[in-house]
Amino acid sequence: MYARPKTIEEAAEAMSAEGALAICGGTDVFPAHAGKPLTRPLVDLSRVEGLGGLSETANAYRFGAALTWSGLLKADLPPAFDGLRAAAREVGSLQIQNRGTIAGNLCNASPAADGVPPLLSLDAQVEIASASGRRLLPLGAFITGYRKTALEPGEIVTAVIVPKPPRKARSAFIKLGARRYLVISIVMAAAVVERAGDGRITRAAIAIGAASHVARRLPVLEAELLGQAAGTLPSSILEPRHLAGLSPIDDVRATAAYRLEAALSAIGEALDIAAGAA
Structure with missing residues (x-):
């Protein structure tokens, strides 16, 4: 099965299929399956509305799940995010940075994922959506082990939320x-x-x-x-x-x-x- 949903609700329904595998930038999924038949349902999240971009509220920054590392590097962020920007420059080649997404780096749950330590140090939270609503998890609770996350069937990551740090940080x-x-x-x-x-x-x-x-x-x-x-x-x-x-x-x-x-x-x-x- 290959699904390309356009809404978060459609994406959550598609991800409820047994063994469903989400893909957006594909920079982790494709290398992991090189030369192997893909037997799991594939859910392409690249067209889902509301997953991209970076927005700011009075208390936090919201990094859309589909925001690329190149997109993050172009964002106007205070000095507290210099470490995250430095990590973004280390995520593979420029081509990978243009395709790879912030949520994909977290969901891949590699111990060597470049984006995780700076986001941990910024007290980041992961926003998760399903058919029943949304929930927030601290990043430290979202990644539960080697290549393991707290995502349940029918859930997708919609954003990474970072509390606004003081300007002097x-x-x-x-x-x-x-x-x-x-x-x-x-x-x-x-x-x-x-x-x-x-x-x-x-x-x-x-x-x-x-x-x-x-x-x-x-x-x-x-x-x-x-x-x-x-x-x-x-x-x-x-x-x-x-x-x-x-x-x-x-x-x-x-x-x-x-x-x-x-x-x-x-x-x-x-x-x-x-x-x-x-």
């Missing part, structure tokens, strides 16, 4: 790969830092990707950064204990031990940039 994203471009992450880190008028850190959000089966925030480190004075490098407090709970794997790109070592470096660099200290 700054962010950064660091990705380590085997080469500079077109590479799957060995490890990546995203940070958002807010400072008071006297320079003290009033909020820090740090997320690490490709170091566990899902990207994770680092709440212990975030708490210990609160109140740090201006002129002190945030990276100076980093210790291996801050990575407790991560479970990196050995694979062809790196060993688990190397990933943990690299994670400390990436987190420190992202924090110092976001804090204006690098």
Whole structure:
């Protein structure tokens, strides 16, 4: 079965078919099925009304599920989104950025998905629609495991909602790969830092990707950064204990031990940039 719905209601109905697979940009689906027969129902969401674009309310930014990474890069966003923009530039080639969508990156649920750590650090929520209505899930609850999400049959992602950060908030994203471009992450880190008028850190959000089966925030480190004075490098407090709970794997790109070592470096660099200290 191939369906190309035009409304969210039609899309939700099509996605209720057993094993239904959603596609929009296709940059993850096509490579995963190269040379293999596609036996699952395919639901093309590229023509569904209301899934594109970026809008702003008094309290949040709404990134439509079908917004491409190139579209995000062209958007007028405050400095707190610099880390997300940096991640957008790392999503494959320019051609992939022109086709790949923000929701597709999340729904693919890869531990190495470039968009996840910066969105986690921005407290993003995922808007989900079905025939019975809509619901919001924190991004950390939406991705439940390796290639697994909280989507139920008959549901589609309609948007990613990010609360408006303070104008003074700054962010950064660091990705380590085997080469500079077109590479799957060995490890990546995203940070958002807010400072008071006297320079003290009033909020820090740090997320690490490709170091566990899902990207994770680092709440212990975030708490210990609160109140740090201006002129002190945030990276100076980093210790291996801050990575407790991560479970990196050995694979062809790196060993688990190397990933943990690299994670400390990436987190420190992202924090110092976001804090204006690098």
